[in-house]
Amino acid sequence: MVLFNENNRIAFPRYGIQIPSLPTRAIKTVEALKAHPLLGPRSAEWLIEKIPNTIGKEDLLRAHTTEYISDLYSDKLEERLLAAYELIDEEGNFNRYDPDSAEAPLVDLLEDVTRIISGTYRNIQLALDSGFNYFLGGGMHHAHPAFGHGFCLVNDICTALLKARAEGLIHTAWIIDVDAHRGDGTAEILAQTGEITTISIHMAKGWPLDKPQKQADGSLNPGWFPGDVDLGIESGEEADYTPRLMEALNDLEAKQGLPDLFFIVAGVDPFEGDELASTDPINLSRDQMFERDRRLYQFCQEKNRPSAWVAAGGYGQYSWEIHARFLEWVLQERLG
Numbered sequence: 001m002v003l004f005n006e007n008n009r010i011a012f013p014r015y016g017i018q019i020p021s022l023p024t025r026a027i028k029t030v031e032a033l034k035a036h037p038l039l040g041p042r043s044a045e046w047l048i049e050k051i052p053n054t055i056g057k058e059d060l061l062r063a064h065t066t067e068y069i070s071d072l073y074s075d076k077l078e079e080r081l082l083a084a085y086e087l088i089d090e091e092g093n094f095n096r097y098d099p100d101s102a103e104a105p106l107v108d109l110l111e112d113v114t115r116i117i118s119g120t121y122r123n124i125q126l127a128l129d130s131g132f133n134y135f136l137g138g139g140m141h142h143a144h145p146a147f148g149h150g151f152c153l154v155n156d157i158c159t160a161l162l163k164a165r166a167e168g169l170i171h172t173a174w175i176i177d178v179d180a181h182r183g184d185g186t187a188e189i190l191a192q193t194g195e196i197t198t199i200s201i202h203m204a205k206g207w208p209l210d211k212p213q214k215q216a217d218g219s220l221n222p223g224w225f226p227g228d229v230d231l232g233i234e235s236g237e238e239a240d241y242t243p244r245l246m247e248a249l250n251d252l253e254a255k256q257g258l259p260d261l262f263f264i265v266a267g268v269d270p271f272e273g274d275e276l277a278s279t280d281p282i283n284l285s286r287d288q289m290f291e292r293d294r295r296l297y298q299f300c301q302e303k304n305r306p307s308a309w310v311a312a313g314g315y316g317q318y319s320w321e322i323h324a325r326f327l328e329w330v331l332q333e334r335l336g
């Protein structure tokens, strides 16, 4: 039901990284659910804390290029980490990074990342068993086949889904990415995988779509790599967000039928109270955020297909409240 273990996340301050991704988001969500008068006493029925480590280099190779993954398992790892987490600016100075304050070497972060992918993979298994599961972690949708991007070293969504597919757990899936930022890495990794369809609803402008579509050499800027369904939302179109998403899902079903699994990248950063500057162009209210998740959940239920949800983006002191409100509702629906 709700999968969470404190060890399956990246403790950025441990490495001297100053990214406003508060570790308290998932912890506060679980605390709120445990304090709920009806859910609290029944936590054994919905809280799952055991996440076996299942992800190795061979799994990463399904989603990423051989060269990139070889780099991660060599002395080039640090360089790749500095790039993925944008820890060096254009002048070559440290950016949001203070190695002197670190308690652990940066390269240890790779293990944290593979533990997160283990969570995303376990989440898929649990969703297939019970019809619904929500991992309070994961959602590294900006990692491309050959490089990390936007705080994402590797892509847990693609790695976990391609592992599940290779093992015969699923044949087809839809990734429904409702994070504020476009799921650019996921789109590129799965471009050749017809069985997995990528749907992203995101800010029409702003990162990662803030650069021209084409680079000087004529190639696409990575942020623009097209997915199967791309829905760009302009500032001021917040009221249209959920209706447009639902319309697109119904159109897709009419076109290609239903998948074995819905995978929801449930970022809460479209919320107006999100504190990451790059999400300023989109401002869904608390009620609009709840409506988005409730309608998505109901869509999956009506179609009688399992759904696996990952927390993805959410920044600042209020984002946990968005997860908590939806989960309070959905757990009561499911537990009866």
Ligand SMILES: [Zn+2]
Residues within 6 Å of the ligand: 179, 180, 181, 267, 269, 312, 313, 314
């Ligand atoms: Zn995001």
